[in-house]
Amino acid sequence: MRRDLLDLLRCPFCGGRLEVVESLFHSCEGDDIVDAILGCHCCVYPVVAGIPVMHLDPAAVAAREEIEAGRPDRAFRRMFALEDEGAAARFEEVAVSTAATYREAVDALGPRFEGGYFLYRFSDPTYIVAEAVVRAVTAIVLPPDGRAIDVCGGSGHLTRSLVGLSSRAPVLADLYFAKLWLARRFTAPGCEPVCCDGNAPLPFTTRAFQFVVCSDAFHYIWTKRLLASEMMRVASPDGAVVVSHAHNARQWNPSAGMPLPPEAYHALFEELAPRMFAESTLLREIVAGGPLDLSGGHPRDALDAEPALTIVATRREDVFRAHRLPAPGAAAGEFRVNPLYSLEADGEQVRLRLRFPSDDYEQEYSAARLYLADDFIIARTEISALPSSRVPAGLDDLARRRVVLDLPKRYY
Numbered sequence: 296m297r298r299d300l301l302d303l304l305r306c307p308f309c310g311g312r313l314e315v316v317e318s319l320f321h322s323c324e325g326d327d328i329v330d331a332i333l334g335c336h337c338c339v340y341p342v343v344a345g346i347p348v349m350h351l352d353p354a355a356v357a358a359r360e361e362i363e364a365g366r367p368d369r370a371f372r373r374m375f376a377l378e379d380e381g382a383a384a385r386f387e388e389v390a391v392s393t394a395a396t397y398r399e400a401v402d403a404l405g406p407r408f409e410g411g412y413f414l415y416r417f418s419d420p421t422y423i424v425a426e427a428v429v430r431a432v433t434a435i436v437l438p439p440d441g442r443a444i445d446v447c448g449g450s451g452h453l454t455r456s457l458v459g460l461s462s463r464a465p466v467l468a469d470l471y472f473a474k475l476w477l478a479r480r481f482t483a484p485g486c487e488p489v490c491c492d493g494n495a496p497l498p499f500t501t502r503a504f505q506f507v508v509c510s511d512a513f514h515y516i517w518t519k520r521l522l523a524s525e526m527m528r529v530a531s532p533d534g535a536v537v538v539s540h541a542h543n544a545r546q547w548n549p550s551a552g553m554p555l556p557p558e559a560y561h562a563l564f565e566e567l568a569p570r571m572f573a574e575s576t577l578l579r580e581i582v583a584g585g586p587l588d589l590s591g592g593h594p595r596d597a598l599d600a601e602p603a604l605t606i607v608a609t610r611r612e613d614v615f616r617a618h619r620l621p622a623p624g625a626a627a628g629e630f631r632v633n634p635l636y637s638l639e640a641d642g643e644q645v646r647l648r649l650r651f652p653s654d655d656y657e658q659e660y661s662a663a664r665l666y667l668a669d670d671f672i673i674a675r676t677e678i679s680a681l682p683s684s685r686v687p688a689g690l691d692d693l694a695r696r697r698v699v700l701d702l703p704k705r706y707y
């Protein structure tokens with residue numbers, strides 16, 4: 296973690312500033328704090344492999360004791376909570392290899408880790424809507440010297456769309472240390488990961504961020520009243536709070552969590568007069584090439600009938616209009632074929648076939664068929680231009696349809 300993150304970081308329990316406890320073991324590289332103990336008025340927290348751990352789960356306490364004892368390697372192992380020494384050693388082998396890919400690291404974390412779903416994240420309908428809303432709203436509310444936060448952001452797929460939008464690194468907050476580590480290493484290099492619990496006060500100072508987003512996670516939080524208040528507290532008065540892909544309690548969902556009906560989500564963010572949108576309507580606008588219409592908010596009956604909702608809460612009236620969708624520009628990573636496709640060479644042509652990783656995935660993300668064609672053929676010369684830092688000539692349409700994706704380097 297960069298040392299200037301301490302200006303934003305606060306204890307979730309006493310609200311106090313945190314400082315490195317200089318009398319205990321610590322290691323720094325330039326402006327980065329790598330392994331250390333942070334202290335406030337009430338408590339001590341470890342920084343493990345450059346990630347501050349701002350909660351008191353048993354693994355965090357054990358890791359803090361290892362850092363205090365001068366054993367950062369063992370603190371690292373504690374935070375990954377791998378089942379046994381063999382699994383830990385296999386993961387650490389991948390972790391130190393500069394040639395390792397995101398997929399290899401996820402595989403090394405074992406079958407309990409929800410890896411498959413994340414590998415295909417960049418083309419799933421949930422992500423596509425969240426990313427488009429993030430781009431539209433940040434263009435209005437996030438100034439060049441501003442800062443954004445992705446709350447419960449997992450392994451940083453959406454965080455990646457925030458990197459580079461402002462000069463200050465976006466913060467990625469999540470409870471799972473392994474996901475944060477994957478994000479910083481592969482998915483969203485340049486983000487500032489903070490390990491914290493969405494069911495506790497957020498460990499940040501008030502009005503720290505111009506843009507606050509939580510995607511596909513709010514319904515898994517038990518203390519929703521607290522998290523909504525906290526997201527509004529850490530947002531600046533001229534900033535915006537966005538909750539994307541919030542499950543609707545009125546509709547069935549295969550991984551429902553603890554969803555609320557639309558009016559209950561609205562009530563949680565009432566002080567910012569939120570507008571609410573049916574995700575499937577936004578997706579259709581995006582697939583059609585835009586614009587993304589955030590002007591009105593969708594009517595009550597449309598929200599009731601919708602499996603997942605997008606909530607935009609801000610005092611900035613200029614957010615609530617139709618937004619043009621930007622064309623794909625330079626890659627943050629590299630343009631490659633979507634990993635959902637298998638490729639078969641056939642002379643001068645290549646056949647691409649859509650292969651969902653499981654029936655469950657296909658059922659949950661069936662809306663992907665709106666833009667991902669089942670089966671088609673393109674010239675070998677066109678596809679041979681990949682991977683590429685820009686969309687190669689002739690592949691624009693495939694990029695718009697997410698068959699060709701801007702993926703992190705060393706992704707799969």
Ligand SMILES: [Zn+2]
Nearest residue numbers: 306309335337
């Ligand atoms: Zn404290």
